[in-house]
Amino acid sequence: MTQGSHPALASGAYLPSGSAHPHVLDDPAQWIIIERGYLDVFAVFGAPLEGRRLFLFRLEEGALARGIAAAALSDGRSLALVGVGGADSALRRCAPGEPVAAEAVQRWQEVLAQAADLPPVPDDAAEGGERSDAVLLLALANSLAEREALRSQHDWRSERRKLGEARKTQALSELASAAAGHAIEAAVTPAAAEDPDPLRSSLLRIFGALKVAPKLEAFDTPGGLEEGRSRLDIIVSRHQMTRRTVLLRPGWTLLPGLPLIGFMGEERRPVALLFRKGRWHVHDGPRVTPIASDGTEGSGTTGLAADAVQIYPALPASSLRFRDLFAFGFASLAADRVRLVLLMLAAAILATLVPYGSRFLVSDAIPYANLNLTWVIIGGLLAAALARAVFDAGKGLTMLRSELGFESRLQPAMLLRLLRLPPAFFRRYAVGDISDRVLGIQAAREVITSSFTSAAASSVFSIISLVPILTVDKRLALIVLLLAVFIGLINVAISYRALIHERQRMALKGRIESFVVQMLMGVTKLKASASEAMGFGRWSGLFAQNMRHAVKAGRWTNLQGAADALLPQLATIVLYAMILYFLKADMEKAASGGDAGKGFSLADFITVSTAFAQVLGGISALAGALIQSLSAVPLIERAGPIIEAVPDAPPPESRPVKLSGAIDIRNVSFRYSEKAPLALNELSVRIGKGEFVAIVGASGSGKSTLLRLLLGFDRPELGDIFFDGHSLSRLDLAQVRRQIGVVLQHGRIMAGSIHDNIAGESGLGMDASLEAAKMVGLDKDIEQMPMGLHTVMLDGGGTLSGGQRQRILLARALISKPAVLFLDEATSALDNRTQAIVTETLQRLPVTRLVIAHRLSTIESVDRIIMLDKGRVVETGSYAELMALNGHFAAHARRQLV
Template sequence: MSTTSNGSALCPDPFVPVEPAPAGSGFFLTGDRAIGIESGSVNLFVAPFDARTGQAVGTGLPIAEVEAGQLLFPVPVRFERDGTCHRLLAMPLPGTELRQSRAPWTDLVRRHEDACRPFDQFVSLLLTPFHRDMPPPRTRVITASDLESRGEFSWPAGTPFRPGQGVLWIQLHSGFCLLNGDEEQLLLAEGAAFPLVPQTWFLATDPAAVSARRTPDWLAAPDFPARFEAVFRQYLRAVLVAVAFRTQRRQRRRNLLIRHEHDVVRGVTARLRGLLQDAPSPAGPMESLGAISPDLAVIRRIARACGSTADLPVIPIESPPHPDAMSRRLEHANLFHRRIRLAGPWWKEEGPPLIAFRTDDRRPVALVHQRGQWWAFDPAEGEDRPLAPETAAAFEASALCVYPRLPSTPVRLRDVLKLAFRGLAPDLRTALGVGLLGGLVALTPSRITSTLFNTIIPTADSFQLFQMAVLLFSAAFAAALFELSRSLFMLRVKTRANDQLQAAVWGRLLNLPAGFFSRFSAGDLAQRVMGVDAMRAMLADHVSLAAMALLFALPNLGLMLYYNRVLAGAGLLILLLYAALLAAIGALQYVNQREEYHRDGRLSGFALQAITGMAKIRMSISENRAFAKWARLFAEKVEWKSRSIRNRNTLAVLGSVFPAAAMGLFFLLIGTRWKGAGLNTGDYLAFHAAFTALAAAFTGFAAVIPSLLATVALYKRLEPVLDAAPEINDSQKSPGDMDGNVEMRNVTFRYHPDLPPVLRDITLHAAPGEFIAIVGPSGAGKSTIARLLLGLETPESGGIYYGGIDLATVNRRELRQKIGTVLQSGHLLQASIYDNIAGASGMSMDDAWEAARLAGCDADIRAMPMGMHTLVTNSAVSGGQRQRLLIARALARHPRIILFDEATSALDNETQARVADRLERLNATRIVIAHRLSTIQRADRIYVLDAGRIVQTGPFDELLRQPGLFHRLAQRQQL
């Protein structure tokens, strides 16, 4: 409110002419005149001075800055303590110009209603030091309708309450109340009064009876001067007490951080000393660094077990750890997890890393399965210890199962393999060792064949023949055992690798920005991600077995060289020629597989779209066109699949011809005197047996080349998911407890660099507890603003801030969890009503009913056959019921910020009014995007958007009186 405009509103001009403020000199807010700030600004302090001499002592406590256009009101009250008085001091900045009111300020605000608003602004600024503590989610809000119907309230003990809008003067008739629920700020006793703004609140410590008044009603009381003096004496005392306690807490925190820094340095020093002594501590450096907080230390241990290097904060947590807090910490560390139940002798079975909680004090413990047993890391002990059955029995049944993740940077093949085989090195070494032993045992038949035909059969030695038979049987039995052992170890490897990799890839997909998903259809993207399982099946079930069989058959090459180097060289030559032929066919096969998967992805994407949009296809009578498009995509897929089948048939023919061609070559060489001389029958048969084993392994590997090439094609299809940068990375910080302050500064946005901007230089602001609305014609950019506020899109220029923190620097997933959102494209899950409201939050049934009550759908739910357990879908409820269920879901977590985009468009006026009344009582900032203007009549501020620009701003009634777009929109809706 500018004093110049006030001059016209309060005619005749109630202020004296402008006078420049003396530079560098402050003044106490005494006397009885109001002071208007014409230009510049004034800083307010609670200044100490000596009660006897009047000289300033110490430094003043900053309160707020009063800007041009606002008024200063006298506060002729001082608070004395230990010979020092404190009172409000105004310190004008250089260049500030002031005007003083002609009449006392009490006459000014009583005679002119327009003066009450700057007085409320002044009181709100004085309460700035108490704006730092946020009201609890279930704070009772005193609305304008409450003040009209009743001004007296009775609150049960433990009830927090605050005003919905503006300044309310609270008079306590009985009981006690704590300002901001903190005894270190102000305890309001019976008979006392104190102002509240939406950013402050009272907590009734006992059953309390209070009265609430607006400023005009409070000023009209006959005992106003005495009330005024008592209120601001309490105010000065509360400011000093709050600052004193804040200083003590800051000092305690500083001392705590110093002690923690010493602990960190001591832990790192011990780690370095252990490295020099070649005896590192079992817990590793991460636990020593994280020992300042039990839950952070546990997460660090789990992150190390999962191969993650999450940049976790080292600030200690003061509240006691519990499963929900641990879940939030894991989300901040970008580690996916789920809640499981520990039942039976679970410690006897293998499993992924777990976070369990002790039954006695709910202290978290990290559980990692290594070296064939479970190991427990307790932050109190600082090291891994084997998990004993009695220790396992002392854990709560509910635990958190943590999954590994891929790096936040673009992922390469080595990263994928490193994650897939993490912790599997012992199993792989065992499988390779057992397979190698089996390969050596497989040489036995070749050697026995040579002995049989060279020695035993010519001499007709039946006893040696029996011995050879027993030896062959033993070798076959040993080879079978080795193969069984190898298969079991490989089964463990491929199962664990698949679990780790599949979870990590899905976690990667869920972390990608929203813009990524517009590049692919849902069916195509699902096939790309599920290709991980197909790759695992091909590699583990076919390629790995064939490759290991070839590796273990290589000792036969040594046996071939032992018997005849010429034949061995010929065998190697034909194998190399066969390999070159396979490589040529494989290159063609790779192209075929790649195109086949590409067509299959497009076909799956279209099929999913057609099934989900079947109602639209039938309404537009487009069945024939849909079938024609499906048939074309299916024909393209079959064409490339046929080419792949022909290549596989060619490989099969070559595989059957190869052994006969190799044998013919050997016969040709043996039949030539100058090359085949000196090779007897037994040696040739032994050579042939060794070559047959090697050739069988080689042709077996050739048979799986199509599978190997298919995995390459599948990995190429997966590369866009791995190369895309996630929207969440380790450098982002948690948004913390949000205060409800939202701001967009000079935001410009376009969906594509070649397209014109959708939004141009958008600036808007919502203070905590405010209700702002965004209106405009279709295509103006309203929904784009919602997507930007949710972090689903990134602005081209400008910034978005929550509580003063740049959206680009915070974890957007955590941020969206703290915002109650209903978008115009929202859908219900095919699940029960409770599951639709609660989601994965695990809230109680009572909390779900409370959310349904706030959304105005509790009566409809009770009328359903199974209440909260009724199964619903989008088509099973009306549009209004769907929107109210979506509103209930948004309100279930008691968010500090509510964002509605056409959330009540399907509601009738009466239901919409009920929902609006309940939303007004919530302790949350509301941002509503609507076409229907009746939805936003109660908004504190309305932003009118047109062609991507804000063209009007103001309250509903003010905009309605002004000519412009809003007035035209209102006229159209009134017709």
């Protein structure tokens, strides 16, 4: 019998247990007796300690397990049994000659036969057990192989059935290889048009418009999994997106927006509302009806409900870069980008008419006093100026619409990503600092968008303005280009020096805002301790540092302004000097009999001067845009941790699970940082369905840490946590948390009515809120309030007593009838009468209850008490058993007994 990575043990010795110590059951001469706890038996194809384990059965205390030589299958694979004991289990290897009860042997072969789907073994099977066990293992191996084949065939048939649902599912199956953008929409649109399910049809159209690939399995809603939630909510959440109910107020058809789910007729049939080509359209199955801009009757709005649901796309649940945010925000704005480029190009081309018009005016109109030609040129220049003004206005409107579309798509996605970041992320930064970093993303976007547009327009303008100079003299064009590059480099160098101080200033700004938030939240403590001067002193020190860097950055900015005023003048002087130099060189060349070229007329000078002024203007605008974009660098750097952090997301293999309440914590170890001590040390606890368990221990024993792990706020360093046999790491945390009622130690009341605080996002009505209030003894208090459940509370519930705040939090946890209830010091602020009501309610609840408490009156009536000390279970049992044991818990309880 092989032990995973452990030396051989003598017969009769105790074997190590726990998930880190698997035992290969391959020695027919050896038996293992489970003296305490349990032994889980798994089947493994291939290498026993490396292959995937298939759970077979659990042997409880008093049972026997026997080794069986690995069974060989016809396909070349082998099957072995692997046993894994519980962390607190006592497993002993039977000594040679030690008598083994026939009933235990019979039970061992019965569970083997049951696992292999065979009829019960005869009573004499214990005799010649090795042969019988080997036959059973071979039968088990064949049975498991058959099950795998059937499961694969069933999965294949199931997928074929789904993919056979008209052309809709054919289109969806092609999405796996479809590229982002229009390929997704092209693949989804035919499926949406022919789908008989109006909700699925509407959502497919919306996903196509949002450039989101739909997940086929997300549209299947198993009944009974998430009561109280609409099918729309479930589908949207499984796509990791979010939704919001909106009102279609008069005039809504005049404004563009994200796609909506509308509702038609009395039956509220879902339809897709999409904004295309300057107007809204109703997509109702295969029918597409445009809506007039005034929203009049008969224009597509007839029968449309006044409310709708807006769907917000989500950013990918992975580490991102800042450019990924731009790609996401502009994903559905390709037409605006093309329009913007065309408008900039048209405006730049019109600008070249000025140098050419000035040339013709000086060379052909004025010397010959040709008034008609003069007026034609002037009229042409005016027309070009007006046309450019129109193009610039169109560019501005296009930019405005693009920015609105970008913000409406990115900002909700960023907030959703922030809310889904793991709690460990928020421990690294203060509240004010995080707020400043998040707002910096929008500020950086505004800076980059405006500076990039300006830079692109200036670059095109400058390049096209070089064309008139090239037609006059290529040498002068080269000089102009070199001067422009020189001016740009000077501007960038000065801006970079300012950037060094700007980075420091932005970092200090985040610290200042964070400190101000902390002072405002703790202003009562500051006043109580008369520490206002100390708080002001710390703030003024940070503010002074910030101002020093601001002054230094301002000096470089002032130098930048001086350079902008001086360099164009110097460049003009250099250009005129080079014109004179080239004229003199040409004249000397002509005097020596060489080719003097075509000469340099007044018209040429006017053309070059006008075009050069335009080039300098473009270069100045380009330098300003680059300088402005550099100011976004510190904002992007500060936003980096938020963008790069990976949010919580369900694993790809996760499936919705309806919890019954069984919890298994196996060999869990956890620490808050690499250098911190273990907060939990190889902790193992099993909680049965519907059990009422109290976790007690001194401060720092790991009670609240355990609760954080159970909620998925942190992940164990070692070991695992199972809900109903499913590893928490492989479940959708959001779906699991919706089935858990939680009252944390520092829970807060939200601003709003009592009903809003109790019902939360459950969508349940007043009756449900009142029932939950009665369960926690809050109904009498509510009756005494003039507005009852509609009573408005401030953020934090400052107008309520501590007991009332805790009871509202308790009611919030109970209203959705969760399968599991976690309470962390939830009754600490209640008086004895109210606590008795709450305790009685908790005793009646048919759910699993885990309570962390210190008060004896809270834990006296629980089914089991688990005593923690330094992250380990030191005692477990009922209140009476632990008091009689006279150990850690009894000492803990005596401190409260009078």
